[in-house]
Amino acid sequence: MSNNGLLKSSLAKKYLMALTGLFLCTFLVGHLAGNLQLFIQGAEGQQAFNEYAEFMTTFPLVKLLSYLTYACVLFHIVDGIVLTIRNRKSRPVGYVKEKGSANASWASRNMGVLGTIIAVFLVSHMQTFWYKMHFGEMPMHDGLKDLHTVVLAFFSPENSLGIVAVLGYVLAQMALAFHLVHGFQSGFQSLGLRHPKYTPAIEKTGYLFGIGVPLLFAIIPVFLYITQL
Amino acid sequence: MDLTLNVWRQNGPEDKGHMETYPVSGVSPDMSFLEMMDMLNDQIIRDGGDPVAFDHDCREGICGMCSMFINGEAHGPGRGVTTCQLHMRSFKDGDSITIEPWRASAFPVVKDLAVDRSAFDRIIQSGGYISVNTSGETLDANAIPVPKPQADEAFSAATCIGCGACVASCKNASAMLFVSAKVSQFALLPQGQPERASRVKRMVDQMDEEGFGNCTNTGACAVECPKGIDLSNIARMNRDFLKASADSE
Ligand code: HEM
Ligand code: SF4
Ligand code: FES
Numbered sequence: 001m002s003n004n005g006l007l008k009s010s011l012a013k014k015y016l017m018a019l020t021g022l023f024l025c026t027f028l029v030g031h032l033a034g035n036l037q038l039f040i041q042g043a044e045g046q047q048a049f050n051e052y053a054e055f056m057t058t059f060p061l062v063k064l065l066s067y068l069t070y071a072c073v074l075f076h077i078v079d080g081i082v083l084t085i086r087n088r089k090s091r092p093v094g095y096v097k098e099k100g101s102a103n104a105s106w107a108s109r110n111m112g113v114l115g116t117i118i119a120v121f122l123v124s125h126m127q128t129f130w131y132k133m134h135f136g137e138m139p140m141h142d143g144l145k146d147l148h149t150v151v152l153a154f155f156s157p158e159n160s161l162g163i164v165a166v167l168g169y170v171l172a173q174m175a176l177a178f179h180l181v182h183g184f185q186s187g188f189q190s191l192g193l194r195h196p197k198y199t200p201a202i203e204k205t206g207y208l209f210g211i212g213v214p215l216l217f218a219i220i221p222v223f224l225y226i227t228q229l
Numbered sequence: 230m231d232l233t234l235n236v237w238r239q240n241g242p243e244d245k246g247h248m249e250t251y252p253v254s255g256v257s258p259d260m261s262f263l264e265m266m267d268m269l270n271d272q273i274i275r276d277g278g279d280p281v282a283f284d285h286d287c288r289e290g291i292c293g294m295c296s297m298f299i300n301g302e303a304h305g306p307g308r309g310v311t312t313c314q315l316h317m318r319s320f321k322d323g324d325s326i327t328i329e330p331w332r333a334s335a336f337p338v339v340k341d342l343a344v345d346r347s348a349f350d351r352i353i354q355s356g357g358y359i360s361v362n363t364s365g366e367t368l369d370a371n372a373i374p375v376p377k378p379q380a381d382e383a384f385s386a387a388t389c390i391g392c393g394a395c396v397a398s399c400k401n402a403s404a405m406l407f408v409s410a411k412v413s414q415f416a417l418l419p420q421g422q423p424e425r426a427s428r429v430k431r432m433v434d435q436m437d438e439e440g441f442g443n444c445t446n447t448g449a450c451a452v453e454c455p456k457g458i459d460l461s462n463i464a465r466m467n468r469d470f471l472k473a474s475a476d477s478e
Contacts (some may be wrong), residue, residue, distance in 0.1 A: 008437075083445075087401035095301065108447035192468030193464070
């Protein structure tokens with residue numbers, strides 16, 4: 001029997017894509033919960049957000065989860081690239097006329113492009129906040145690293161690139177929204193989790209999640225910018 | 230109707246190929262697309278040219294041979310139809326129609342619009358069957374009780390005619406809809422159980438070996454499939470493959 005085994009198969013790459021993608025969806029929820037504290041104004045908000053940042057960078061279980069998240073991002077990206085290359089090879093000569101919109105959504109046909117936008121955003125995002133928090137010079141407030149002030153200063157009219165930062169952030173969240181509107185339900189399908197009763201609910205959840213989460217993320221820098229005008 | 234056809238011409242597997250434009254006139258809206266192609270070939274032959282090679286056989290939507298990528302879609306703009314079931318009334322007088330072969334590395338062009346789909350045959354040979362004793366004392370299939378819903382599901386999967394429109398439509402040239410239909414038609418029936426695990430593994434292996442792409446769940450295949458094969462078959466195959474791989478046998 002010619003068994004290539006699980007790991008070499010195309011389906012294994014799909015399972016990995018789905019598992020890492022869906023795990024990243026849970027990461028988004030956690031991240032968003034923290035960010036929402038930026039809506040609390042004044043000293044109270046500063047304290048809450050800084051305590052949260054401190055907790056996220058030091059609590060052991062959270063640290064473990066964060067390593068899992070880095071691994072998932074890495075595997076998701078590498079696997080996505082491997083799959084995309086293989087898929088390109090499967091059609092070396094393309095069509096002269098191809099009407100992709102006739103039979104599939106735009107998001108589903110552009111997951112690679114959307115993912116790349118997210119990846120570019122991630123690099124810049126981690127450079128501005130994550131790297132600074134972990135390895136950079138941080139202002140202090142009440143004995144805690146004052147990430148709150150760093151965030152506010154970044155999305156501020158005082159910052160000459162503040163408006164670019166806000167727009168870039170919103171754009172990246174739009175890419176994430178399209179990525180998730182297709183990706184959420186796609187992940188379940190890849191894992192074979194399809195059921196006449198539950199699949200409509202999964203699709204609806206994916207839609208709400210895919211629009212709701214990026215929308216909430218995107219409102220925050222806009223809110224910070226406007227309130228500092 | 231008067232039409233302008235842009236047709237892919239390729240004189241054999243090694244030829245580079247190119248698009249060629251042919252005006253045709255006097256096309257009846259009641260003609261099938263293949264009859265219109267016959268008309269074109271008649272005209273080409275009378276002009277002393279080489280007729281356009283294309284696959285066809287039953288001309289009633291059951292053999293799956295009539296592979297044509299018409300105006301950017303497999304089997305043209307119709308839903309639930311093959312090219313032979315597409316009528317010229319789906320087009321307007323004066324239309325320009327682009328006609329191309331299926332495009333996939335696993336479906337190499339033989340000539341013009343005809344492609345080699347034997348990759349599908351090899352996938353079937355790898356596991357798309359059940360082994361039965363044919364010594365003369367074969368159990369009557371009707372003697373095995375099958376619940377009606379499963380029988381219906383299995384029958385739906387079995388209506389796949391192996392046309393390859395799913396591969397042609399998929400942006401990744403993935404054969405998942407075809408393979409999953411062929412896996413499901415047995416996985417849903419008692420007769421398919423003994424070889425259920427080895428079947429899905431072998432067929433997926435063969436699918437990979439043929440160089441088909443990976444499914445990204447765009448769903449284009451199911452929209453363009455002339456037989457309405459459902460995406461739930463792909464999910465079933467993904468499930469079965471995972472289960473079969475977890476089993477060490
Ligand atoms: C927080 C960030 C991200 C989340 C939550 C996420 C989530 C998902 C989910 C749930 C899927 C569907 C999996 C499936 O169809 O089985 C997916 C697919 C995909 N993702 Fe991401 N993703 C993220 C970032 C990225 C990045 C940075 C890239 C990379 C360059 C990327 C590239 C892709 C590609 C190419 C696919 C389609 C692959 C396929 O369906 O075969 N994603 N993503
Ligand atoms: S699944 Fe549909 S499109 Fe694909 S080969 Fe079968 S009948 Fe044709
Ligand atoms: S010629 Fe048989 S399906 Fe079209």
